[in-house]
Amino acid sequence: MATDTYFAAGGDTIDLQQQVARLQALLEATRQVHSTIREEEVLESVLRIVVRELEMAGAVFPGTGLVYGDAPVSGASGTAAAGLFSYPLADRDGKKMTELVVASPDARELTLYEADFLEGLALQAAVALENARNHKRNIEFARLQQDLDAARRIQRSLLPQQLPNIPGYSVGIRSVTCYEVGGDYLDIVEQPDGSLLLAVADVAGKGLASAIVSMSFRSAFRGMVATGMPLDELATQMNQHHWAEGEEQRRRYVTAIFVRLHPKTGEIEVVNAGHNPGFLVEPGVPTYQFAAAGTPLGMLPGMRYSSERCNLGPAARLLLYTDGLTEVFRGDEEFGPERLLDEFCSCPSRKADDILDALWTSIQAFGEGGPQADDMTALALCHATDSPEIPG
Numbered sequence: 001m002a003t004d005t006y007f008a009a010g011g012d013t014i015d016l017q018q019q020v021a022r023l024q025a026l027l028e029a030t031r032q033v034h035s036t037i038r039e040e041e042v043l044e045s046v047l048r049i050v051v052r053e054l055e056m057a058g059a060v061f062p063g064t065g066l067v068y069g070d071a072p073v074s075g076a077s078g079t080a081a082a083g084l085f086s087y088p089l090a091d092r093d094g095k096k097m098t099e100l101v102v103a104s105p106d107a108r109e110l111t112l113y114e115a116d117f118l119e120g121l122a123l124q125a126a127v128a129l130e131n132a133r134n135h136k137r138n139i140e141f142a143r144l145q146q147d148l149d150a151a152r153r154i155q156r157s158l159l160p161q162q163l164p165n166i167p168g169y170s171v172g173i174r175s176v177t178c179y180e181v182g183g184d185y186l187d188i189v190e191q192p193d194g195s196l197l198l199a200v201a202d203v204a205g206k207g208l209a210s211a212i213v214s215m216s217f218r219s220a221f222r223g224m225v226a227t228g229m230p231l232d233e234l235a236t237q238m239n240q241h242h243w244a245e246g247e248e249q250r251r252r253y254v255t256a257i258f259v260r261l262h263p264k265t266g267e268i269e270v271v272n273a274g275h276n277p278g279f280l281v282e283p284g285v286p287t288y289q290f291a292a293a294g295t296p297l298g299m300l301p302g303m304r305y306s307s308e309r310c311n312l313g314p315a316a317r318l319l320l321y322t323d324g325l326t327e328v329f330r331g332d333e334e335f336g337p338e339r340l341l342d343e344f345c346s347c348p349s350r351k352a353d354d355i356l357d358a359l360w361t362s363i364q365a366f367g368e369g370g371p372q373a374d375d376m377t378a379l380a381l382c383h384a385t386d387s388p389e390i391p392g
Contacts (some may be wrong), residue, residue: 013252029053030124039132043098046125050102054117058082058103064178069103082106085115087122089364091130099371100125143309148208155181155211158218160188164196166263170384172352174360175377182375183210183252184322185217189225194263197225200320200379201256202275204296213252217242218299231260235271235297235305242298253296257320259381266312266383273297276323276337281345282316317382319344324374325359328367335366352380 029049036042043061047068050059058069087100090252100122104110111116137244155177163171175186190196201217203210220241224234235258242249255275261268268276274296277289294305321340328335340359346359356378363376 011076022141025053026120026124029117031120033124033128034131034276036128037132037135038065039129039136042125042128042132044068045216046100046121048268049121049240050100050118054114055105056102056114057105060101061098062101064098077142084109085118087118089122089126089129091126095279097126097133100165143378144193151211152180155215158215159186159243164190166196168262168384169261169263170350170352170380170382172354172356172380173378175179175375176372177204177375178324179207179373181211182376183323184204184375185214185221185254185256186377186379187218188379189222191225191228191260193228196263196380197231197319198259198261198381200255200275200322200377201297202322202324202375202377203254204252210252213249213254216245217254218247230307231258231269231271232305232307234258235273235289236303237296237304239273239297239299239305240290240301243301243375245298248296253298255296258321259318261312266316267309268312268318269307269309271306271307273345274299276321276326277320279317279341279344280310280312282313285313285316287341287345288327312381312383313384316383317344317352318348319355319378320377320380322375324372324376325363325375325378328363329370329373330368335363338365350382352382355380355382 016231032045036045039128043064043066047059047066049367050056051069056069058067060067083104083106085102087102089097089099091097100118100119101352102358159175159176160173163173171188173186173188175182175184177184183205185199185201185203188196189199201214203213203217217238217346220238224237224241229237235256238254238256242254254273256273257275257278258271258273259268259278260270270290272278272290272292273294274292276383277291280288280290288310290308293307294303319340326335326337326340340363343362344355347355349355350359359378361375
């Protein structure tokens with residue numbers, strides 16, 4: 001009776017029984033290689049199989065420090081030396097991840113069985129290695145996401161959690177980050193003399209780096225506000241403090257607008273440090289914009305800032321915002337500050353929260369559901385009276 005054979009390249013043959021044994025051995029080796037999701041353990045299991053079960057003299061993954069056996073294969077890579085055989089481990093895209101270098105006993109040629117087994121083992125090892133690396137990346141991403149979620153909650157907790165009750169006024173705030181955390185800053189600080197200090201600021205850039213600078217800015221701001229210094233001096237000192245923090249801080253300069261409100265008299269004092277203009281709208285009075293009185297904070301040393309004063313008359317309203325509200329696009333068309341001002345003026349409500357709701361609705365409708373490209377922060381202040389509402 002004829003013996004079933006497996007024909008290999010070069011005319012060599014392996015009988016069916018040998019082929020079954022080879023497949024069984026390779027199957028067991030595959031099980032061992034795929035039994036872990038740690039990269040180093042995958043590679044170590046491959047080396048053990050090569051030396052212990054295939055009885056090679058030694059094996060190594062060059063550059064990893066992982067060596068098995070007594071053969072001098074450490075550091076070998078892509079070598080054609082006698083008795084050394086290389087098997088690259090490539091990912092699904094064909095990119096080489098590492099390579100297995102095997103030293104045969106007495107530097108002899110590999111048998112057909114050994115070469116076939118090593119090729120199969122290398123293929124399975126490549127799959128297991130890529131899976132292990134993907135698993136590691138997934139774990140790292142999950143850990144990073146947890147950290148970012150925690151940072152987001154912390155940053156949200158540093159926003160004013162309870163707005164002050166100001167008789168005769170309505171105040172509303174809103175801040176939505178582009179990513180998990182952002183570089184916009186908003187604050188309301190009550191002063192011992194009964195005034196309130198309002199601040200809206202925007203750190204250059206987006207994401208985690210800007211968020212860290214924003215928190216540093218908050219600490220400095222809160223510390224200086226507690227001294228009760230004049231508003232123009234506050235901006236001057238904040239600029240110098242930010243500049244002195246070093247090169248990285250200077251790259252993340254801060255635009256900011258500060259407002260001190262005296263609720264009893266309706267007087268406001270405003271300092272704009274390179275920020276978007278604040279809008280003051282009042283019935284029967286031309287719309288006023290608080291333009292920048294100096295460069296962004298931390299951009300240039302020694303800058304001094306000036307303040308301007310005016311009164312919030314009956315039914316007047318004030319809007320402070322970051323450029324994320326205006327830099328929303330529909331195709332090549334930008335929402336822009338003019339459209340924002342029009343929407344702010346035309347909103348009939350006297351409640352600050354309702355006004356912010358209307359602004360966000362208009363901006364989102366303009367953007368047609370596109371992704372948010374920048375942090376968006378705004379503060380609205382309305383002098384609530386029984387006067388007629390602001391006309392559109």
